[in-house]
Amino acid sequence: xxxxxxxxxxxxxxxxxxxxxxxxxxxxxxxxxxxxxxxxxxxxxxxxxxxxxxxxxxxxxxxxxxxxxxxxxxxxxxxxxxxxxxxxxxxxxxxxxxxxxxxxxxxxxxxxxxxxxxxxxxxxxxxxxxxxxxxxxxxxxxxxxxxxxxxxxxxxxxxxxxxxxxxxxxxxxxxxxxxxxxxxxxxxxxxxxxxxxxxxxxxxxxxxxxxxxxxxxxxxxxxxxxxxxxxxxxxxxxxxxxxxxxxxxxxxxxxxxxxxxxxxxxxxxxxxxxxxxxxxxxxxxxxxxxxxxxxxxxxxxxxxxxxxxxxxxxxxxxxxxxxxxxxxxxxxxxxxxxxxxxxxxxxxxxxxxxxxxxxxxxxxx
Numbered sequence: 001x002x003x004x005x006x007x008x009x010x011x012x013x014x015x016x017x018x019x020x021x022x023x024x025x026x027x028x029x030x031x032x033x034x035x036x037x038x039x040x041x042x043x044x045x046x047x048x049x050x051x052x053x054x055x056x057x058x059x060x061x062x063x064x065x066x067x068x069x070x071x072x073x074x075x076x077x078x079x080x081x082x083x084x085x086x087x088x089x090x091x092x093x094x095x096x097x098x099x100x101x102x103x104x105x106x107x108x109x110x111x112x113x114x115x116x117x118x119x120x121x122x123x124x125x126x127x128x129x130x131x132x133x134x135x136x137x138x139x140x141x142x143x144x145x146x147x148x149x150x151x152x153x154x155x156x157x158x159x160x161x162x163x164x165x166x167x168x169x170x171x172x173x174x175x176x177x178x179x180x181x182x183x184x185x186x187x188x189x190x191x192x193x194x195x196x197x198x199x200x201x202x203x204x205x206x207x208x209x210x211x212x213x214x215x216x217x218x219x220x221x222x223x224x225x226x227x228x229x230x231x232x233x234x235x236x237x238x239x240x241x242x243x244x245x246x247x248x249x250x251x252x253x254x255x256x257x258x259x260x261x262x263x264x265x266x267x268x269x270x271x272x273x274x275x276x277x278x279x280x281x282x283x284x285x286x287x288x289x290x291x292x293x294x295x296x297x298x299x300x301x302x303x304x305x306x307x308x309x310x311x312x313x314x315x316x317x318x319x320x321x322x323x324x325x326x327x328x329x330x331x332x333x334x335x336x337x338x339x340x341x342x343x344x345x346x347x348x349x350x351x352x353x354x355x356x357x358x359x360x361x362x363x364x365x
Contacts, residue, residue, distance in 0.1 A: 003258065008337045012102055021034060025176075026165055028030060030326075036320065040319050041319055043312070044312060045164075045312045047076070047078045048307070048347060049315050049340075049343065051347065051362055052348060053076055053080060053297060053348045054079055054081070054082050054298060054299050055183065055271075055296045055297065056083065056244060056299060057085065057300065058084065058085055058086045058301075062095065066189060066283075073304045074107065076304060078306070080348065081108065081363050083109060083347075084096065084100060084108060085110045085291045085349075086113070087111050088113050089112050089113060093139070094109065094138040097110050097138060097140070101139060105359075106361060109111045109142070110139060110140055111140060111141065111143055112132055112135040113143070113144055114143070116161070119161060120155050120156055121156060123172065126170050128175050129173070133174055136292050140180075141180065141356055141358075142181045142319055143175060143180060143356055144184070145183070145185060145186075148184070149161070149163065150186050150322075151214070151219055159322035160220065163225060163228035163229045163231075164228045164231040164232040169184075175236075178356075180356065181354050182239055183242040183244055184229065184232075184243065186229040186247075186252060187225040187248060188248070189202060189248055192213055204330065205327040222248075229243070231261065233266050238265070240354050241266050242267045242296065243268045243269075243271055244268075244269060245268055245269070245272055245273050245298075246270060247259065248273075250270075250276030250277060251276050253280070254287075257287060260291055265295075267294045267295070268294065268296070269296040269297055270297060270346075271298030271299050272301070274323070275323050275329035276336075278313045278323065278333030278338065279329070279332075281336050281337075285336040289339065292346070295350065296351050297347050297351070306324045312335060314335075315337070315338065315343065317335045318333075318335040320334065344364070
């Protein structure tokens, strides 16, 4: 009896060891990186088909070595003109303009930024408008609003400065008179304002970067911020606004199209929202064709290799390929295969039309 028991126990241990070996290793969702077994035609792109104007970028290293390397890297991907949205104002802006455009006058554009200190002071709007005009004389070719405007810029009493605050009217009057575009980033993706639970599509990003969440006890709602932004556009119909990041409506292009129909002075750009386009290739293609005169190319974070995914999504009909940043898209990308005339407008023609002072040298007709 004892012998039979020992044999049975030994067999059980052996079986348990086999089962244990067959159990998949434990891992987190961040570690899970499945390799696709799908075999389909592939047409990776490392260079834009046409010369490119990137209307949404940020550069802060103004050393000669850094700017020279930047131009070489731009050449490698056919990026003809970069718009640096981090120009600042006053002497700092002039220094950036001199560093970027002094030796490369046709390769860079610099947008100014406002100084929100003292917003409660009498005449702040008029003073800020005069400073902006001086920045234009010093080389600024547009104005950029960062996302802190509307969310974190506050009066001394803690009251939030609304996106459509009339104190800024003198600044927008300058933009209208000088025909200078305003690129404005308002709010964040709507999912950042929503509960961080299993239904939130950006759960992984919010897990990795908790400070990106916009809880209601600290911030106005997404709907409130976007309503203020749209009110601003409507109140200044002679100002050309570039609504950054597809106005956070890349996941609802039909609504974005209706907004563009209602606000003819509003353009948009695709910086940091390519993942939205690459998962709806048929409808996005149709949308781009319909709104081809109002959309510009933007990237946001400068990393040359990441542009390759933009080119592949926009230029090819490839299927089921990776996006470059998992926390933005755990889904795969599909190419839109945009027509050449639409691609040219997206890549450079629309920007040449609305940003003053751009040289057309190097761009095909």
